[in-house]
Amino acid sequence: MGVEHPFDRLNIAVPSDKFIREEVRTVDTGQAPRPTLVDLSASDFRRNLPEALNIYVQAMNYPRGTERSRAPMWTEHTTRRGWQGAAVIVSREGRQHLAGVAYGYRGEAQQWWQEQVRHGMRAGGWPEAQIKNLLSNYFELTELHVRPDEQGQGFGEALLRHLLRNRTEHAVLLSTPEVAGESNRAWHLYRRLGFHDVVRHFTFTGDARPFAVLGRALPLHADDGRHA
Numbered sequence: 001m002g003v004e005h006p007f008d009r010l011n012i013a014v015p016s017d018k019f020i021r022e023e024v025r026t027v028d029t030g031q032a033p034r035p036t037l038v039d040l041s042a043s044d045f046r047r048n049l050p051e052a053l054n055i056y057v058q059a060m061n062y063p064r065g066t067e068r069s070r071a072p073m074w075t076e077h078t079t080r081r082g083w084q085g086a087a088v089i090v091s092r093e094g095r096q097h098l099a100g101v102a103y104g105y106r107g108e109a110q111q112w113w114q115e116q117v118r119h120g121m122r123a124g125g126w127p128e129a130q131i132k133n134l135l136s137n138y139f140e141l142t143e144l145h146v147r148p149d150e151q152g153q154g155f156g157e158a159l160l161r162h163l164l165r166n167r168t169e170h171a172v173l174l175s176t177p178e179v180a181g182e183s184n185r186a187w188h189l190y191r192r193l194g195f196h197d198v199v200r201h202f203t204f205t206g207d208a209r210p211f212a213v214l215g216r217a218l219p220l221h222a223d224d225g226r227h228a
């Protein structure tokens with residue numbers, strides 16, 4: 001038998017128009033229900049936007065109030081082609097809450113993020129043909145966040161793998177803050193799953209902090225990046 005991975009301990013729920021689902025109870029009634037990974041419809045997501053944004057602000061350590069400026073943007077994102085979202089729900093002290101949330105969509109010309117990345121790639125010396133090739137067919141992993149008190153249990157990896165599983169695009173791209181020595185959970189996760197540098201130390205317009213744009217080819221196979 002293979003080594004159990006944290007992902008294997010999650011329930012995977014089928015897509016639903018309900019967000020907070022009935023927990024699948026085990027016969028052992030003494031056990032807390034397992035964390036559940038759910039696909040989100042756009043309306044699920046919008047209904048739970050305040051809690052999702054709360055996770056984002058905590059996870060990214062942004063100042064309180066950032067939620068307000070992000071809410072319209074995240075709402076608009078749900079209308080984009082190929083939008084897909086997922087969440088991990090856990091039960092703690094008899095209450096269900098969101099432990100993690102992630103979404104992305106198909107990258108398209110004219111989108112602000114794509115234009116920024118194009119500039120960054122040009123400045124980084126990428127040949128025009130390769131820029132065109134990459135940016136014509138990719139999934140943008142826009143957000144991936146786990147509540148700080150729920151991190152380190154494999155939820156981030158489960159969300160990432162789940163979102164990528166059935167994508168038809170040729171590649172996935174994301175941006176993440178630069179961190180000294182690539183030493184945080186996000187960098188560990190992305191490197192282990194085979195993400196390469198696309199642009200480094202890039203400053204997006206309106207944000208002074210340096211970011212990295214990372215990417216990898218799709219598909220991501222189930223065994224890619226698994227712990228031995």
Ligand SMILES: CC(C)(COP(=O)(O)OP(=O)(O)OC[C@H]1O[C@@H](n2cnc3c(N)ncnc32)[C@H](O)[C@@H]1OP(=O)(O)O)[C@@H](O)C(=O)NCCC(=O)NCCS
Pocket residue numbers: 059060144145146147150151152153154155156157158174175176177183184185186187188189192
């Ligand atoms: C990045 C994030 C989504 C990952 O989710 P998670 O559920 O915490 O991650 P996982 O449990 O799947 O573990 C991720 C990796 O971090 C490693 N890790 C655990 N503690 C760590 C620490 N203190 N420092 C660095 N890496 C650590 C884990 O070991 C794992 O890597 P490995 O399995 O290769 O060893 C989550 O930590 C998060 O929301 N971070 C803050 C927000 C953020 O950076 N989001 C991504 C922005 S693009």
